[in-house]
Amino acid sequence: MQQQLEQTYQQALADLEHIQSSDALREWELKILGQKGAITLMLRGIGQLAKEERAAFGKRANEVRDLLATAYESRAELVQEHELARSLEEGQIDVTLPGRAHPTGGLHPSTQTFRELYRIWGDMGFQVFRSRDVETDEMNFTLLNIPEHHPARDMWDTFYTTTPGMILRTHTSPGQIRAMRELGAEGTQPIRVILPGMCYRYEQITARSEMQFHQLEGLAIGRNIRMSDLKGTVTEFARRFYGANAKVRFRASYFPFTEPSMEIDVECFLCGGQGCRVCKYAGWLEIAGAGMVHPTVLRNGGYDPTQWSGFAFGMGPERMTMLKHGIQDIRYFWSNDLRFLEQF
Numbered sequence: 001m002q003q004q005l006e007q008t009y010q011q012a013l014a015d016l017e018h019i020q021s022s023d024a025l026r027e028w029e030l031k032i033l034g035q036k037g038a039i040t041l042m043l044r045g046i047g048q049l050a051k052e053e054r055a056a057f058g059k060r061a062n063e064v065r066d067l068l069a070t071a072y073e074s075r076a077e078l079v080q081e082h083e084l085a086r087s088l089e090e091g092q093i094d095v096t097l098p099g100r101a102h103p104t105g106g107l108h109p110s111t112q113t114f115r116e117l118y119r120i121w122g123d124m125g126f127q128v129f130r131s132r133d134v135e136t137d138e139m140n141f142t143l144l145n146i147p148e149h150h151p152a153r154d155m156w157d158t159f160y161t162t163t164p165g166m167i168l169r170t171h172t173s174p175g176q177i178r179a180m181r182e183l184g185a186e187g188t189q190p191i192r193v194i195l196p197g198m199c200y201r202y203e204q205i206t207a208r209s210e211m212q213f214h215q216l217e218g219l220a221i222g223r224n225i226r227m228s229d230l231k232g233t234v235t236e237f238a239r240r241f242y243g244a245n246a247k248v249r250f251r252a253s254y255f256p257f258t259e260p261s262m263e264i265d266v267e268c269f270l271c272g273g274q275g276c277r278v279c280k281y282a283g284w285l286e287i288a289g290a291g292m293v294h295p296t297v298l299r300n301g302g303y304d305p306t307q308w309s310g311f312a313f314g315m316g317p318e319r320m321t322m323l324k325h326g327i328q329d330i331r332y333f334w335s336n337d338l339r340f341l342e343q344f
């Protein structure tokens with residue numbers, strides 16, 4: 001048994017030398033010094049020895065146990081130091097590495113254009129008036145001088161809802177009636193608003209036409225508003241949006257809710273009026289439809305057309321964005337392809 005004790009001692013010391021982790025250390029402690037450990041069991045088995053051997057064996061066994069306990073302590077200290085060093089090394093922060101980029105969203109190109117439009121029109125004294133996407137047939141057509149069965153209704157292919165008389169607005173113009181009625185104080189106050197919003201048309205989707213798109217409508221009502229005010233206002237806008245040298249021209253056109261009506265062109269800013277593929281070699285780009293508010297529309301908005309007059313215009317932010325960035329296909333706007341959206 002004496003021999004067994006020495007062997008266990010030597011073996012335990014040797015094992016301890018190779019221990020690298022706290023887990024292995026704990027295992028060793030249980031196996032050697034624990035309640036059922038080798039040394040503990042030998043001390044308990046002391047009664048099996050001859051009486052005269054017991055004292056010497058007990059003394060040595062206690063000695064071995066203390067030696068092993070001391071050896072264990074110092075090994076434990078070493079192992080802990082190593083483990084700490086290792087964990088520091090693994091968790092080390094290399095400050096020279098580039099930071100992790102946070103995936104940030106961006107503003108949709110149409111939103112960017114809208115913000116610029118809000119800024120410019122805001123500077124020019126126009127306030128934003130928001131109207132609804134789902135409209136009544138009456139607001140969208142009838143009150144805008146487009147009675148039922150009027151051939152002009154064919155100008156807009158309409159999405160109808162299952163509720164009779166309710167449609168998706170085909171243009172932002174119904175907002176003109178709502179703005180006049182809500183802000184005009186029964187036809188007694190001048191107004192100057194822009195009406196941004198989404199419009200919907202039951203149309204074949206192509207590179208040039210979508211079934212949903214934005215419009216930005218403008219409306220000014222006052223006592224002495226004339227055609228020259230419309231021309232001056234739109235020209236000033238064009239200079240602020242397209243550049244100080246922007247040239248504007250007006251062409252006669254037709255809309256049921258304005259009289260007279262016109263299309264507004266700006267000199268092609270890509271070719272300087274020389275003619276290019278984008279302007280189809282015309283040297284001009286169409287930027288808006290406009291006109292003097294029709295007396296019937298004024299009346300429907302609560303104004304007396306013999307005392308009040310006004311102008312209105314409508315522009316397409318998507319088209320403006322396409323021209324600005326050379327985008328060839330309007331379908332990119334709502335297809336939510338990040339490869340497109342991330343370019344802006």
Ligand SMILES: [Zn+2]
Pocket residue numbers: 268269270271272273274275276277278279280281283284
């Ligand atoms: Zn051009």
